Amino acid sequence: MTLPIRRTRTALGAVAAIALLFAGCAPGDDGDDTEAGDAPTAGDVATDPSELGDITLTVWDQEVREGQTEQIEALNAAFEEAYPNITIERVARSTDDLRTTLRLALSGDDAPDVVQSNNGRPEMGQYVASGLLTPLDGYAEAYGWFDRFPESVRALASYSEDGANYGEGNLYGLPQMGEIVGLYYNKTKLAALGLEPPQTTEDFEAALQAAQAAGEVPIQFGNSEPWAGIHEFGFIQNQFSDAETIRNLGFGRPGSSWTSDDNVAAAQATRDWVDAGYFVDGFNGVSYDSAWQAFAQGTGVFFVGGTWLVADLTSAMGDEVGFVLPPAGASGQHLVTGGISIPWAIPANSDAKEAAAAYIDFITSSDAMTAVTEAGNLPVIEADQQTTTGLQSEVFAAWAQAGQEDLVVPYLDYATETFYDTITVAVQNLMAGQSDPQQFLETLEAEYTAATGS
Amino acid sequence: MALAAPGRRPGEPRRVAYLYILPALLVFGLFVLVPLARTAQFSLYEWNGLGASTWAGLSNYRDLFTEPQLRGAFVHALVLVVFYAVVPVLLGLLLAAAMSRAVLRGMGFFRVVLFLPQVIPMVVVAIAWRQIYEPNGPLNDLLRFVGLDSLARPWLGDYTWALPSVGIVGTWVGTGLCLVLFLAGMSRIPRELYEAARLDGAGPLREFRAITLPSLRGELAVALTLTVIAALKTFDLVYVMTSGGPGTETTVPSYQVYNNAFLLGRVGIATALAVVLTLVVFVATVLINRVGERGQR
Numbered sequence: 001m002t003l004p005i006r007r008t009r010t011a012l013g014a015v016a017a018i019a020l021l022f023a024g025c026a027p028g029d030d031g032d033d034t035e036a037g038d039a040p041t042a043g044d045v046a047t048d049p050s051e052l053g054d055i056t057l058t059v060w061d062q063e064v065r066e067g068q069t070e071q072i073e074a075l076n077a078a079f080e081e082a083y084p085n086i087t088i089e090r091v092a093r094s095t096d097d098l099r100t101t102l103r104l105a106l107s108g109d110d111a112p113d114v115v116q117s118n119n120g121r122p123e124m125g126q127y128v129a130s131g132l133l134t135p136l137d138g139y140a141e142a143y144g145w146f147d148r149f150p151e152s153v154r155a156l157a158s159y160s161e162d163g164a165n166y167g168e169g170n171l172y173g174l175p176q177m178g179e180i181v182g183l184y185y186n187k188t189k190l191a192a193l194g195l196e197p198p199q200t201t202e203d204f205e206a207a208l209q210a211a212q213a214a215g216e217v218p219i220q221f222g223n224s225e226p227w228a229g230i231h232e233f234g235f236i237q238n239q240f241s242d243a244e245t246i247r248n249l250g251f252g253r254p255g256s257s258w259t260s261d262d263n264v265a266a267a268q269a270t271r272d273w274v275d276a277g278y279f280v281d282g283f284n285g286v287s288y289d290s291a292w293q294a295f296a297q298g299t300g301v302f303f304v305g306g307t308w309l310v311a312d313l314t315s316a317m318g319d320e321v322g323f324v325l326p327p328a329g330a331s332g333q334h335l336v337t338g339g340i341s342i343p344w345a346i347p348a349n350s351d352a353k354e355a356a357a358a359y360i361d362f363i364t365s366s367d368a369m370t371a372v373t374e375a376g377n378l379p380v381i382e383a384d385q386q387t388t389t390g391l392q393s394e395v396f397a398a399w400a401q402a403g404q405e406d407l408v409v410p411y412l413d414y415a416t417e418t419f420y421d422t423i424t425v426a427v428q429n430l431m432a433g434q435s436d437p438q439q440f441l442e443t444l445e446a447e448y449t450a451a452t453g454s
Numbered sequence: 455m456a457l458a459a460p461g462r463r464p465g466e467p468r469r470v471a472y473l474y475i476l477p478a479l480l481v482f483g484l485f486v487l488v489p490l491a492r493t494a495q496f497s498l499y500e501w502n503g504l505g506a507s508t509w510a511g512l513s514n515y516r517d518l519f520t521e522p523q524l525r526g527a528f529v530h531a532l533v534l535v536v537f538y539a540v541v542p543v544l545l546g547l548l549l550a551a552a553m554s555r556a557v558l559r560g561m562g563f564f565r566v567v568l569f570l571p572q573v574i575p576m577v578v579v580a581i582a583w584r585q586i587y588e589p590n591g592p593l594n595d596l597l598r599f600v601g602l603d604s605l606a607r608p609w610l611g612d613y614t615w616a617l618p619s620v621g622i623v624g625t626w627v628g629t630g631l632c633l634v635l636f637l638a639g640m641s642r643i644p645r646e647l648y649e650a651a652r653l654d655g656a657g658p659l660r661e662f663r664a665i666t667l668p669s670l671r672g673e674l675a676v677a678l679t680l681t682v683i684a685a686l687k688t689f690d691l692v693y694v695m696t697s698g699g700p701g702t703e704t705t706v707p708s709y710q711v712y713n714n715a716f717l718l719g720r721v722g723i724a725t726a727l728a729v730v731l732t733l734v735v736f737v738a739t740v741l742i743n744r745v746g747e748r749g750q751r
């Protein structure tokens with residue numbers, strides 16, 4: 001069954017010919033470099049979308065959890081009603097799916113008009129560096145975003161034009177919701193143990209011990225989608241390290257070290273808590289959704305989770321669930337990981353940027369913040385002007401305290417373009433006992449120093 | 455009757471034949487050859503998939519051998535070959551031999567049941583098995599029920615057991631295919647051969663070695679080719695069941711291609727990996743078929 005030699009040669013020739021076609025045309029060099037230089041200035045931004053003519057606005061979002069879908073669909077409908085000349089084409093994907101498809105979509109000529117692009121160097125930073133997102137400063141001035149959104153919020157979606165600096169420079173996205181990863185607790189179970197929500201790390205460890213002695217699962221946790229590990233370790237690190245250190249490490253800025261004593265203590269505590277059996281059995285084989293659902297059904301006294309679960313947990317647990325900031329440890333502060341939900345940005349290749357900006361303004365307006373609240377979520381601004389009850393009001397109080405006392409520290413995977421991969425694997429290894437705290441920290445330190453040059 | 459061109463014997467290839475295959479060739483070229491060539495080209499650059507790229511020569515290929523995570527992916531693929539190919543073929547042979555000897559009532563039913571995993575979409579298979587392997591899933595419940603509490607574990611979160619757990623799903627899927635192939639092959643073996651062997655005093659084992667196995671050489675080659683390829687390019691099971699975890703215990707080449715290209719923005723590494731994987735699959739296929747053919751002579 002061998003091919004005649006002649007035919008093999010023809011096939012090889014064809015391959016060679018095709019290869020020649022591409023010679024001299026390197027990947028990513030399409031010749032139509034739309035640099036982000038066409039950013040508008042405030043003066044020529046048309047802020048009345050009804051004058052823009054008939055437009056189809058393609059919007060890619062990841063608002064698929066309960067409460068999120070509800071509010072975004074309501075806002076989309078209201079936008080279309082207010083501006084009948086604009087039709088919204090909504091493409092909703094899970095966070096993971098959006099992350100993988102966005103890369104191709106942004107670099108294409110037929111890019112969406114509005115996208116949710118995760119902040120941090122692994123995603124938004126790379127897109128900015130490649131000139132794929134539109135700087136929003138002109139729109140921000142025209143719509144007054146600079147006044148409505150505080151510096152601390154804008155910084156999380158600001159980059160220098162070359163993407164090298166994070167936390168300053170141009171504004172590339174606007175968030176709709178605030179987001180903090182705090183401590184959910186089961187009120188009934190904690191009361192049965194005769195305990196108050198923990199204020200300090202000591203309280204917390206005592207509560208974990210008491211829960212275990214009472215035969216409860218102290219901390220519900222699922223880490224088979226390994227990003228949950230970033231939140232879990234961040235929650236522990238926040239109790240040991242100070243804000244400055246965590247911010248330097250998280251934003252990928254020089255000046256701190258993963259191997260400092262406070263981080264060693266945090267990594268050691270993580271190991272100790274695993275060894276003590278404070279986390280649910282087999283957490284590395286449990287998915288994130290199974291974990292919070294198990295917590296909602298009454299397995300577990302504590303659950304470390306983000307405010308994106310408020311709507312889901314409220315409808316599952318009602319008044320039985322509470323929320324507090326992480327306990328204060330060595331630093332004496334209730335530092336909390338988080339910041340903003342995934343910001344809304346305008347691709348550089350969008351052909352309806354003005355309508356896109358109008359849309360972003362619409363879904364972040366004061367009315368929208370109320371809609372966000374009513375759907376059970378945490379609006380990024382004007383949270384103090386909303387009326388809430390139950391779990392939501394506890395979350396709002398925690399958010400307000402975090403804002404006033406400057407307690408929010410960034411997600412650790414923001415640090416470098418590949419830090420997401422590094423830290424998720426490292427945390428799984430640490431918590432499974434595959435690596436000791438020293439090895440864990442050295443892995444992270446190596447990538448941090450390589451990226452920051454410190 | 456078409457007139458044969460002068461000086462040309464009927465049946466001899468003519469240039470016009472290329473015209474007939476042109477449409478297929480165009481589609482093939484556009485969707486297979488061009489992407490393949492592009493992939494090979496990308497693998498020589500350092501590129502994040504977004505901006506400009508820089509020429510990297512063969513450094514991406516060197517990284518495949520020096521980065522432990524990438525090397526590990528190939529090792530895991532080899533382990534999976536055992537679970538996806540070797541075990542199903544052996545099991546398939548055993549089952550087929552047993553089923554063809556015994557006169558079983560409801561034979562068709564058993565064949566359908568064993569073949570069923572082949573028909574179910576892999577993602578559905580993966581989700582179902584993920585549930586089975588959960589810390590409080592049916593598998594652990596069963597183990598605890600029969601008193602084997604010490605064996606119960608979070609299968610997919612366990613550093614030792616995650617890869618075999620994924621592999622066993624592959625075995626479960628592949629066995630039915632092998633069985634059906636072998637049964638079909640065995641049904642073509644003339645009964646007289648077995649009768650003759652029996653008259654000569656051969657036992658069941660001898661019969662199997664002297665008649666069944668040599669007659670199944672073709673089917674064996676097909677079964678091995680299909681299952682080895684499936685093992686080497688596994689993606690869906692790993693993606694849905696473990697995302698390559700815990701740690702990097704279950705990463706496989708295809709998963710690393712995806713991870714590097716779409717999540718880490720290392721398109722050069724990803725495409726180099728894809729090229730090597732293609733070559734490995736190609737070589738494995740050629741080898742298996744060579745061995746299969748040699749025996750036929």
